[in-house]
Amino acid sequence: MENAEIAGIFDEIADLLELRDENPFRIRSYRNAAQSIRNLSDRLADLTDQGHDLSAIPNVGDATAKKIHEILETGVCKRLESLRKQVPPGLPDLMRVPAVGPRKAMQLHRELNIESLEELKHACEAHKVRDLDGMGKKTEETILQGIATVQSTAGRMLYQEAAEHLDSLAEHLDTVAAIDRWEVAGSYRRGRETIGDLDVLVHAKDRTKATEAILAYNAIGRVIGRGKERVSVRLEAGLQIDFRFFDAAAFGAAWMYFTGSKAHNIRVRRVAQENKWKLNEYGLFKDDHRLAGKTEKAVYARLDMRWVAPELREDRGEVEAARQGGLPRLVDLDDVRGDLQCHTTASDGKHSIQEMAQAARRQGFDFLAITDHSKRVTMANGLDDEAARKHADAIREADADMKRFWLMAGIEVDILKRGNLDLNEKTLTAMDWVVASVHYDRAMGRKAMTDRIVTAIASGVIHCLGHPLGRIIGRREPMAVDMDRIIEACVDHNVCLEINCQPDRLDLPDTFCRDARDAGVTFTLGTDAHSTDGFRFMPLGVKVARRGWLRKTDVLNTKTITALKKALRK
DNA sequence: GCCGTTTTCGGCCCGACTGTTTTCAGTCG
Incomplete structure (x- = not known):
């Protein structure tokens, strides 16, 4: 069983305890434990196998450690099973609705026998909710809107999506004279891969004027609340934004x-x-x-x-x-001098070698690795050995035309089912830069997948493992692999791990970066651009690197052309 | 349920807003 599932069990226990109105500190302990487990880069199953003391994990004490062992051994947690029998199954869902917490959920169930979002919706529409103690017409409307939100947005959006909403908002706020200063805070500022809502802090001498100006923003769908300290709105696109006023x-x-x-x-x-x-x-x-x-x-x-x-x-x-005084000096976007993964019309990209190179230069890069797909990726028109070598020649020709810029002849070669590579050794060793990635046959056991990837790393002809976990945020789970073994192989064979900058990949995720860094792995940033505007995702990868505690020296993209060439001489 | 270089017991972060209320409970971040 994976950490995320185990964390989910503790969150569910916390939900159920909350509904039963139990000790709030105990409830928080379960939530803290769940969060710590999500933060772990090691699998609990592995730690247990290796005989580690789980209570050494922050916010995990003897009681939780015992439950983790129980879950790993039996697949279930008795505490959770017994709680489930005591609380109707749909009630935790009700708590997902904004404005409905444990008390209201319980009350709705007790007095109207409601056990699901659908039933709650019908009760509101039939105006039954407004007659309950402490609730009224307004509560009913709030709940109905809340249900719509839960059902439409399912919670969080990608960082990049929120960034685009913020860019538009910034254009509006920057024109408001009544606002002296504004800053974004929250998970957006921390650079999390998904964002629940935006928190914006505002300093304004005249808060009334500032509030009016904020509410004039044309993308606002509705106003959730407004007071002297705070204004909350929801954009038509679904994103909630909380504005809060503070003095200097x-x-x-x-x-x-x-x-x-x-x-x-x-x-x-x-x-x-x-x-x-x-x-x-x-x-x-x-x-x-x-x-x-x-x-x-x-x-x-x-x-x-x-x-x-x-x-x-x-x-x-x-x-x-x-x-x-032990904080790392983190890598910065300004440190990044080039991009180590992108595609052209030779496979599934939209633009030519020259167009991509010019765009990279406009972006301020000193080097760019062109890494088109290999033949296994038929959908993307992947290159066979002959095509790949001809393509490399074309890249080098283009490179010869460019001054103070290195256009690297590269490839993203597929890692086939048994760990062998999709192109022959002669082709690969002729390249300046080889990224190896898994795209197909993902459904295999953890050990087999790890063996497959480690075999590729040990091939001696690759520089970098591309999007190591193969996840697509919100759509495809990461592959089950033993990251410790992959890290070890990368160190042994001097192979880098990629941080893929695509908004829905951000792969390798931050929690693994730090472990790999501590083991001595070097990282690369790859926008995986499929067109000239794809380079704009570089800041996303830098955010991940920073969240993974990476320094400038941990990232290959920060090297000068001369230093990069030297580093690649094997 | 977790945690401790003052503690193995007794704490556990703190405030605003809303709706329904006459003084506050529930929810949220």
Whole structure:
């Protein structure tokens, strides 16, 4: 069983305990444990096999460790099974609806016998909900809208999608005279791969005017709420945006608070508590005296911590590192000098070698690897040995025409079912750059898939493993592989791991990057551009790298042409 | 249920908004 499923079990236990109105701290413990498990890069099943003490995992104590063993051995958790018998099965679903929490869900079930979203919808439409204690007409309408939201958006959108909405919003906000300053916070600022909603902090002398101007934004579908401190709206596209007003003296503390993560905040707040201080969104306080709040840096500094980059604020050891001066100096978009994966019309790209090269140069890159598909990818018109060699010649011809730029003759060669490569050794060794990827025959066991990939890594002719987990966010689960073995093979054979920058791939995911980095693996960033505008996804890959604690020296794309050529001489 | 270089017991982050209420509970982030 995979970590995500086990985390899901603990979240479900937390939901059910909440519905039963049990000890809120116990409920939070289950949620914390679930989150820590999701953050793990090692599989619980492996840790158990190797005899590790699971209670060493943060937020996992003896009781949870015991349950994990039980789940791994029997496939079920007795605690969950017994809770399921005590709570009607549809109630956790009801809690997914905004404005419906455990109390209302229970009340709806108790008094109207509601057990599903459909039943709740019908009850609202029949105006039965408004007669319940503490509910009214407004509640009914809110619930109906909430159900529509849950059913249409299923929660989160890709980072890139949110980024595009934010770009449009920025154009509007930047024209508002009443707004002195605005910043985006939340999971967007931390660079998570999917975004639930956008948090925007606003500093404005006249909040009424600022609110009116914000509400004039033409992409707003409806206004969820408005007050002196906050305005919440939902765009027609479904994305919720919360605007919050803060004075300049509190802005840094607020930015920190709303950037999160929640787990990071709690840990930082504990540092404040050690000093008998209080940290909230208005600042760091000793009694009623504000010690800091204007900037994030000032708040962290007062707590004797270095400023923590938002991408690191996930409670993965960054607070301790910030206190001990052990934070990494993260790779930056400005450090990136080139792109190591893209496609042209030779396979499934939209533009020619020259068009891609010119676009890369406009992007400010010094080098670009052209890596078209090999023949196994028939759908993409993949190249056979002869075509690949001719294509490499064409790339080098184009390269000869370019000054102070290296157009690399590359290939994305398929890793076939038994780990052999789709092109012969002679073709591959003639290339400047070889990315090897799995595209087909994904349905195989964990061991077989790992063997397959390790065989390719050990071939001696590849430079890089492309989109290592093969996942498509929201559509295709990552392949089951033993990442430790893959990392080990990469170190042994001096093969890089790619961070694929496509918005719905972002593969390798951040949690694995850090382990691989610690083991000594070098990474590459590949936009996997299929047209000239595909290079714009590079910042997404950099975000992943930063979330994975990667430094400039961990990323091959940061090298100069000379240094890159030297590094590739095997 | 977790956690501890003050603690193995007794804490556990903190505030705003909404709707339905006359003082607050529930929800959310």
